[in-house]
Amino acid sequence: MWILRLIVVLALFTVSVSVSTACQRGQQHSTVTVEIVSVEPSPPLVGPTELRFRLRDDRGQPISGLGSVEVEGTMSHAGMKPVIVQAREEGDGVFVTQGFEFTMAGDWIIIVRGTRNGQAFEARHTISGVRSGIQSPKTPGHDHGASPTPTY
Numbered sequence: 001m002w003i004l005r006l007i008v009v010l011a012l013f014t015v016s017v018s019v020s021t022a023c024q025r026g027q028q029h030s031t032v033t034v035e036i037v038s039v040e041p042s043p044p045l046v047g048p049t050e051l052r053f054r055l056r057d058d059r060g061q062p063i064s065g066l067g068s069v070e071v072e073g074t075m076s077h078a079g080m081k082p083v084i085v086q087a088r089e090e091g092d093g094v095f096v097t098q099g100f101e102f103t104m105a106g107d108w109i110i111i112v113r114g115t116r117n118g119q120a121f122e123a124r125h126t127i128s129g130v131r132s133g134i135q136s137p138k139t140p141g142h143d144h145g146a147s148p149t150p151t152y
């Protein structure tokens with residue numbers, strides 16, 4: 001019986017070690033943080049949306065001079081088709097999205113990707129509780145593949 005327990009303990013230990021290694025690797029890459037400045041319309045609704053966000057470096061200083069970055073909006077569930085647009089810099093590290101859209105209600109993950117000093121970076125932020133617009137009976141939601149009714 002003790003050998004079984006030993007195996008379980010070893011397995012748990014291996015999992016926790018690999019998880020913490022992954023986190024450390026992620027942090028080394030991700031020295032850029034994204035802070036949402038504004039969401040238009042507010043509160044966020046399904047439909048065309050303008051996101052303003054600020055990028056900061058690891059010392060908290062606004063990052064300027066990047067020109068434009070890529071913004072991906074996605075959700076954590078399977079089958080989600082991400083929304084990918086460009087955002088252009090307005091100044092002082094603030095960027096504004098071009099043609100972004102929330103395609104369904106729920107909690108969104110905003111991923112910003114760019115290149116800084118020749119190094120690719122990625123930064124994330126969540127926007128929770130995007131609501132479905134009342135004015136959209138013609139858009140039967142979001143196509144998640146074969147199922148006609150999306151599950152939330």
Ligand SMILES: [Cu+2]
Nearest residue numbers: 075080104142
């Ligand atoms: Cu979705």
